[in-house]
Amino acid sequence: MSMNGARGARERLVVIGGDAAGMSAASQARRLKGPDELEIVAFERGHFTSYSACGIPYWVSGDVPERDRLIARTPEEHRARDIDLRLRTEVTELDLDRGRVRARDVDSGAESWTSYDKLVIATGAQPIRPDLPGMDAPGVHGVQTLDDGQALLDTLARTSGRRAVVVGAGYIGVEMAEAMIKRGYEVTVVNRGREPMATLDPDMGRLVHEAMEGLGITMVNDAEVTALLTGDDGRVRAVATEDAEHPADVVVLGIGVRPETALARAAGLPLGEHGGLLTDRSMRVRGQEEVWAGGDCVEVLDLVSGQQRHIPLGTHANKHGQVIGANVGGGYATFPGVVGTAVSKVCDLEIARTGLREKDAHRVGLRFETVTVESTSRAGYYPDASPMTVKMLAEVRTGRLLGVQIVGREGAGKRVDIAAVALTAGMTVDQMTALDLGYAPPFSPVWDPVLVAARKAAGRIRGTG
Amino acid sequence: MSMNGARGARERLVVIGGDAAGMSAASQARRLKGPDELEIVAFERGHFTSYSACGIPYWVSGDVPERDRLIARTPEEHRARDIDLRLRTEVTELDLDRGRVRARDVDSGAESWTSYDKLVIATGAQPIRPDLPGMDAPGVHGVQTLDDGQALLDTLARTSGRRAVVVGAGYIGVEMAEAMIKRGYEVTVVNRGREPMATLDPDMGRLVHEAMEGLGITMVNDAEVTALLTGDDGRVRAVATEDAEHPADVVVLGIGVRPETALARAAGLPLGEHGGLLTDRSMRVRGQEEVWAGGDCVEVLDLVSGQQRHIPLGTHANKHGQVIGANVGGGYATFPGVVGTAVSKVCDLEIARTGLREKDAHRVGLRFETVTVESTSRAGYYPDASPMTVKMLAEVRTGRLLGVQIVGREGAGKRVDIAAVALTAGMTVDQMTALDLGYAPPFSPVWDPVLVAARKAAGRIRGTG
Numbered sequence: 001m002s003m004n005g006a007r008g009a010r011e012r013l014v015v016i017g018g019d020a021a022g023m024s025a026a027s028q029a030r031r032l033k034g035p036d037e038l039e040i041v042a043f044e045r046g047h048f049t050s051y052s053a054c055g056i057p058y059w060v061s062g063d064v065p066e067r068d069r070l071i072a073r074t075p076e077e078h079r080a081r082d083i084d085l086r087l088r089t090e091v092t093e094l095d096l097d098r099g100r101v102r103a104r105d106v107d108s109g110a111e112s113w114t115s116y117d118k119l120v121i122a123t124g125a126q127p128i129r130p131d132l133p134g135m136d137a138p139g140v141h142g143v144q145t146l147d148d149g150q151a152l153l154d155t156l157a158r159t160s161g162r163r164a165v166v167v168g169a170g171y172i173g174v175e176m177a178e179a180m181i182k183r184g185y186e187v188t189v190v191n192r193g194r195e196p197m198a199t200l201d202p203d204m205g206r207l208v209h210e211a212m213e214g215l216g217i218t219m220v221n222d223a224e225v226t227a228l229l230t231g232d233d234g235r236v237r238a239v240a241t242e243d244a245e246h247p248a249d250v251v252v253l254g255i256g257v258r259p260e261t262a263l264a265r266a267a268g269l270p271l272g273e274h275g276g277l278l279t280d281r282s283m284r285v286r287g288q289e290e291v292w293a294g295g296d297c298v299e300v301l302d303l304v305s306g307q308q309r310h311i312p313l314g315t316h317a318n319k320h321g322q323v324i325g326a327n328v329g330g331g332y333a334t335f336p337g338v339v340g341t342a343v344s345k346v347c348d349l350e351i352a353r354t355g356l357r358e359k360d361a362h363r364v365g366l367r368f369e370t371v372t373v374e375s376t377s378r379a380g381y382y383p384d385a386s387p388m389t390v391k392m393l394a395e396v397r398t399g400r401l402l403g404v405q406i407v408g409r410e411g412a413g414k415r416v417d418i419a420a421v422a423l424t425a426g427m428t429v430d431q432m433t434a435l436d437l438g439y440a441p442p443f444s445p446v447w448d449p450v451l452v453a454a455r456k457a458a459g460r461i462r463g464t465g
Numbered sequence: 466m467s468m469n470g471a472r473g474a475r476e477r478l479v480v481i482g483g484d485a486a487g488m489s490a491a492s493q494a495r496r497l498k499g500p501d502e503l504e505i506v507a508f509e510r511g512h513f514t515s516y517s518a519c520g521i522p523y524w525v526s527g528d529v530p531e532r533d534r535l536i537a538r539t540p541e542e543h544r545a546r547d548i549d550l551r552l553r554t555e556v557t558e559l560d561l562d563r564g565r566v567r568a569r570d571v572d573s574g575a576e577s578w579t580s581y582d583k584l585v586i587a588t589g590a591q592p593i594r595p596d597l598p599g600m601d602a603p604g605v606h607g608v609q610t611l612d613d614g615q616a617l618l619d620t621l622a623r624t625s626g627r628r629a630v631v632v633g634a635g636y637i638g639v640e641m642a643e644a645m646i647k648r649g650y651e652v653t654v655v656n657r658g659r660e661p662m663a664t665l666d667p668d669m670g671r672l673v674h675e676a677m678e679g680l681g682i683t684m685v686n687d688a689e690v691t692a693l694l695t696g697d698d699g700r701v702r703a704v705a706t707e708d709a710e711h712p713a714d715v716v717v718l719g720i721g722v723r724p725e726t727a728l729a730r731a732a733g734l735p736l737g738e739h740g741g742l743l744t745d746r747s748m749r750v751r752g753q754e755e756v757w758a759g760g761d762c763v764e765v766l767d768l769v770s771g772q773q774r775h776i777p778l779g780t781h782a783n784k785h786g787q788v789i790g791a792n793v794g795g796g797y798a799t800f801p802g803v804v805g806t807a808v809s810k811v812c813d814l815e816i817a818r819t820g821l822r823e824k825d826a827h828r829v830g831l832r833f834e835t836v837t838v839e840s841t842s843r844a845g846y847y848p849d850a851s852p853m854t855v856k857m858l859a860e861v862r863t864g865r866l867l868g869v870q871i872v873g874r875e876g877a878g879k880r881v882d883i884a885a886v887a888l889t890a891g892m893t894v895d896q897m898t899a900l901d902l903g904y905a906p907p908f909s910p911v912w913d914p915v916l917v918a919a920r921k922a923a924g925r926i927r928g929t930g
Contacts, residue, residue, distance in 0.1 A: 020911070055846060055906045069846035171905075314911050315904035322898075322920075336899050343903030352903055381520060381534035414876070414909070417883050417902045424900060425890030433787075434801050435889060437882045438808030438817055439780035440636075441520045444879070446485070446779050455787075 010037055013328055014101055014116035016091045016263070018044025019051065020317035021295025021324070022122030023073065026083050028325020035082040038329070041114060042083055043103050045090035048146050049075050054314050056149040057172070060156075061179035067146055094119075094267035096291070118290045118328050121264060121277065122321070125257035125296035125312045134228030139236035140251045143176060152252065161249025162186055165239045167225055169196030173254030174208070174346045177217050180252065181347065188218040188246050190225060190239055199342060200405050201357045203372070204391055207407040211349040220246065257312050259297045272299040274310035281334040283324045292328060294320025294335075301337035304355045304402060304423055305364045311338060339423040340403075343413040350413035354420045355403025356393060367396045371456040375449035377411030379441035388412040392419075392429065392453040399428035399461040404450065411443075418450045429457040475502055478793055479566055479581035481556045481728070483509025484516065485779050486760025487587030488538065489786020490793065491548050497794025500547040506579060507548055508568050510555035513611050514540050519779050521614040522637070525621075526644035532611055559584075559732035561756070583755045583793050586729055586742060587786070590722035590761035590777045599693030604701035605716045608641060617717065626714025627651055630704045632690055634661030638719030639673070639811045642682050645717065646812065653683040653711050655690060655704055664807060665870050666822045668837070669856055672872040676814040685711065722777050724762045737764040739775035746799040748789045757793060759785025759800075766802035769820045769867060769888055770829045776803060804888040805868075808878040815878035819885045820868025821858060832861045836921040840914035842876030844906035853877040857884075857894065857918040864893035864926040869915065876908075883915045894922040 013029055015022045026040050042049075050073040058064045078085045086103070092111065093102040100115040127142045129135055139159070141152040164180040166173050169191035180187045189196065189212065195205030196212065196219065209219050223241040228251060231237040238245045259276035261269075270278045270286045276299035278286045283298075285291045295317035299308040319335055326333035341354040361368050370393050378385040388408025395402055404419035406412050422432055432454035439446060447455070478494055480487045491505050507514075515538040523529045543550045551568070557576065558567040565580040592607045594600055604624070606617040629645040631638050634656035645652045654661065654677065660670030661677065661684065674684050688706040693716060696702040703710040724741035726734075735743045735751045741764035743751045748763075750756045760782035764773040784800055791798035806819040826833050835858050843850040853873025860867055869884035871877050887897055897919035904911060912920070 052844060052846070052906065052911065054904075054911075055844060058847060058906055063848050064846050175905075313904060315902070315909075318911050319899065334899075336896075338901045341901045341903050343905050343908050345905070345907055354901070354903075379517060379520060381517070381529050382523060383528050411879070413905075414879065414903055415882075417880075417900075417913075418886055420901050420903065421883055421886035421890070421892075424896075425886070425892065427886075427890065431801075431889075434784065434799075435882075436803045436806045436819070436885050437780070438806050438819075438879055438885065439519075439778060440640075440808050440810070440878075441517065441523055442810055443808050443815075444780075446517065446519075446783050448882075 010039055011117040012039040012041060012115065013118045013120065014114055015040065015042040015120040015122060016101065017122035017124055017295070018042055018046070018049040018085060018087070019122070019124060019295070020314050021321040022120060023050045023078060024318050024321020025120045025122065025292070025294065025324040025328065026078070027081065028322050029329040030081050030083060032326065032329025032331055040083045042078070042085045043089045043091050044085065044087050045106055046145060046147065047087060049073060049078055049085065051146055052314060053144060056143045056146070057175035057179045059149055060143065060152055060176070061182040063182070067150065070146065091263060094263050096267050119292070120324055120328065121285070121291065121293040121297060122295045123260040123263060123297045126260045127253065127257050128255045129253070130225070130255070132225060132227055134230050134236060137228055137230045137236045138234060139249065140228055140253065142253045143172060144257065155250055156183065159249050163247050163249045164188070164252060165190060165246050165248035166252045166254055167239060168254035168256065169193065170198060170254060170256055171342065171344045172256070174212070174344060174351070176252045176254050177212065178346045181215060181217065188220060190220045190223050190241060190246060192222070192224050194222055196221070197351055199353055200351070201391065204389070204405045204407055207389055208346070208349065208351055211407070212346055215347050257296065259310055261297050264293070264297070272308045274299055274308065276310045278308070281336065282327050283320055283335055284327070292324045294324050300335070303337040303339050305360055307364060309338070309340070311340065313342070339420050341416055341420040343416055345413065348409050350406070350408055350410070352406040352413040352416035353404070354416050355401065355423050357403060358393065361393060361402055366402060368393045368402055369396060369457060369460045371453055371460055373449065373453045373456055375452050376445055377408060378443060379445050382441045384410070386410055388449055390449050390453040392457045394429040394457045394461055396461065399430050399458060401427055401429055401432060404453070415448070415450055418448070429454045429461060433458055475504055476582040477504040477506060477580065478583045478585065479579055480505065480507040480585040480587060481566065482587035482589055482760070483507050483511070483514040483550060483552070484587065484589060484760070485782035486786040486789070487585060488515045488543060489783050490585045490587065490757070490759065490789040491543070492546065493787050493790020494794040495546055495548060497791065497796055503794070505548045507543070507550045508554045508556050509550065509552050510571055511610060511612065512552060514538060514543055514550065516611055517779060518609060521608045521611070522640035522644045524614055525608065525617055525641070526647040528647070532615065535611065556728060559728050561732050584757065585789055585793065586750070586756065586758040586762060587760045588725040588728060588762045591725045592718065592722050593720045594718070595690070595720070597690060597692055599695050599701060602693055602695045602701045603699060604714065605693055605718065607718045608637060609722065620715055621648065624714050628712050628714045629653070629717065630655060630711050630713035631717045631719055632704060633719035633721065634658065635663060635719060635721055636807065636809045637721070639677070639816070640809060641717045641719050642677065643811045646680060646682065653685060655685045655688050655706060655711060657687070657689050659687055661686070662816055664818055665816070666856065669854070669870045669872055672854055673811070673814065673816055677811055680812050722761065724775055726762050729758070729762070737773045739764055739773065741775045743773070746801065747792050748785050748800055749792070757789045759789050765800070768802040768804050770825055772829060774803070774805070776805065778807065804885055806881055806885040808881055810878065813874050815871070815873055815875070817871040817878040817881035818869065819881050820866065820888050822868060823858065826858060826867055831867060833858045833867055834861060834922060834925040836918055836925055838914065838918045838921055840917050841910055842873065843908060844910050847906045849875070851875055853914055855914050855918040857922045859894040859922045859926055861926065864895050864923060866892055866894055866897065869918070880913070880915055883913070894919045894926065898923055
């Protein structure tokens with residue numbers, strides 16, 4: 001059944017995916033064009049729209065008291081703005097030649113075609129699930145969606161044991177370790193890497209490792225999971241690695257995600273080496289006139305390395321959505337790329353990074369110096385001044401800033417923004433030493449820790465460090 | 466008596482002023498040149514070196530338990546690094562023609578000349594003291610030096626009353642208001658301006674005003690002090706304005722400072738319209754070959770307005786000292802200027818600004834749009850997400866960022882650094898909307914408050930806001 005018949009002169013925008021990128025695009029387009037000019041149809045296969053997946057660990061931990069707090073905008077709110085939102089409706093095929101998508105009602109199985117004038121693909125990411133025995137056993141949980149979070153909470157409510165194993169030690173892994181600690185569990189983190197937080201260099205990851213052990217978390221690094229072992233009741237009872245078995249009453253998978261691009265691949269749209277859709281600066285799919293893509297299903301340009309990356313993060317998805325919505329709505333906006341900024345925490349430990357790690361710089365052929373400094377979040381004499389470690393990479397010869405990693409306590413994490421802006425502006429570490437940053441004893445030492453690192457890096461680059 | 470006789474081939478550096486700028490210069494020069502190459506003589510008229518005057522309010526409040534915590538480097542530590550430091554020795558004359566300074570032992574009154582090859586003027590600032598009755602009465606205190614701080618603490622220890630009046634509502638005034646609140650005083654702030662914090666636009670100052678009243682501080686704005694009234698015992702008993710008398714057991718003066726440049730003026734060195742020494746980019750005094758100046762006695766270039774300003778701040782003084790020391794020591798460094806960043810707090814209220822206020826922009830002929838947004842320090846659903854107000858100025862046509870002001874609670878103040886770096890880089894507000902800032906629910910909403918302001922400003926500039 002085609003829905004073309006009822007349309008007049010107005011155009012139809014079809015959005016696939018009802019979370020951050022898709023619904024931001026829809027909302028922004030609606031802001032620019034009213035329903036008389038633009039019909040907007042959005043398909044979402046789940047039950048929810050516009051929610052903060054990044055907030056799930058804090059809901060599980062109890063910091064956020066209820067699921068609905070994570071929902072930025074409900075289906076009803078979208079519909080009230082004349083967006084024809086179809087929940088529990090999965091798009092199963094893109095027909096680019098005829099400008100239409102096929103969608104299936106998840107509950108009834110009924111299928112129909114919907115034509116579009118403009119299409120936004122915002123299908124998000126799917127969790128990586130190694131093909132291991134026991135992966136689907138009761139007691140094993142991912143935390144990608146609100147439904148996942150609810151399932152985990154239901155399990156926790158039913159489980160009498162107190163041992164949790166978190167598989168993976170990236171952002172989701174460390175945040176879920178915190179969540180399970182806060183719920184009173186004994187937590188073991190099983191990590192295939194040499195140190196947790198592979199988005200940091202191993203020397204900085206080592207600081208995270210030590211701090212997590214200080215929080216009472218058992219860290220098992222360099223460990224590949226071989227199976228999830230189940231008991232007689234079929235529930236998970238342990239995580240097995242080559243060397244050991246780690247008893248578990250509940251297992252949380254924090255292994256990461258890959259772009260959800262099966263539809264796009266089947267339709268012949270261009271994908272990058274990380275499996276994400278490739279777009280131009282306006283977030284239009286390369287080679288397409290009227291197809292746009294954003295959020296966790298696309299690759300983005302890393303402005304420091306000049307290469308494409310896949311960075312599933314809500315803040316990017318929201319920006320993509322805004323850009324797409326502006327362009328689809330007849331305005332103009334671009335997404336220039338990222339510098340790779342991320343921040344996280346495990347209890348009171350703050351972890352942040354931007355730009356390139358040592359291995360990234362090596363890989364793209366950049367020669368660099370690195371420095372690492374210890375400083376404090378406030379003037380040393382001020383109460384609660386807490387230590388932080390700042391690592392900085394700068395290109396030899398030019399002195400251009402290449403990356404910053406920070407591990408510390410309260411006040412450490414968001415300092416990465418200083419470096420993120422400096423990276424975006426292409427500043428040298430020498431230029432950074434003169435930055436006029438906010439100073440007062442409760443906020444910073446007289447030399448901000450980032451400037452201490454910049455001074456040392458500038459000295460190293462000059463060869464006088 | 467000349468001290469020239471004993472010198473061989475090595476040069477002599479004379480430093481006037483033993484606080485941040487002077488001793489940073491001395492230390493950095495010493496790092497680059499050993500005592501065989503460079504003799505360093507430093508004159509300081511007080512008892513202390515290298516201390517944090519910015520920390521005095523927190524010492525008075527009790528947050529910092531003792532005076533010596535504010536001293537970054539003691540006289541003994543400087544002397545151990547072969548710096549010939551002469552405390553309680555005031556320089557009374559510069560003889561530029563003959564390359565010498567006359568110094569007087571404050572205690573004995575003895576005077577002598579010391580010749581120099583290179584001279585650093587780091588004489589700091591002097592507090593502004595209106596010529597009013599009662600200004601020198603017991604119970605009236607400034608807080609510029611450690612000696613001032615000690616005198617105030619001595620008064621507080623002896624005083625039975627609990628009413629404090631703070632004169633002035635700039636950084637020192639609001640910080641001292643906090644200090645006196647923390648010591649259990651009833652605090653009245655008497656302020657000549659329309660709102661506190663004249664470094665903000667009045668609409669933002671109004672938020673500070675309201676928050677300070679919420680803290681139990683009595684705010685008296687638009688009030689010129691006419692006299693400090695004394696009792697029969699000669700001690701201060703009230704602060705009089707044209708309209709009222711404000712009873713006071715102790716009065717703290719937070720009126721600000723001006724450059725201490727009497728010596729430089731007498732020697733004919735170039736001063737700017739704010740009374741500060743004028744230097745080139747290397748911090749060398751204009752027109753001089755071997756005379757350098759830094760810290761609170763100089764004017765600096767405001768990179769946003771293109772005009773000279775006087776900004777007495779320890780963080781600038783330290784940078785100046787580093788730059789001077791590098792140049793004097795045979796290296797090379799410059800101080801490009803400032804963007805006017807400052808941050809402060811009153812109890813849990815954080816106040817920050819960078820760049821131009823509305824009136825600054827008017828004065829230098831810039832046309833601009835302003836926007837003000839409300840956001841939160843963390844994701845709205847995360848515990849302790851606190852509200853903050855961000856005001857942003859952007860130039861019409863170009864969209865160039867001109868200034869940012871922030872008033873909020875925990876996590877608000879240091880966000881000004883994002884804008885400080887963007888200002889330094891000459892970014893437009895439209896460029897800022899794409900900044901890749903650290904995002905996670907405990908650290909920021911998915912759109913950082915500074916980006917929310919940038920988006921709104923960019924929309925306003927495009928005329929679609």
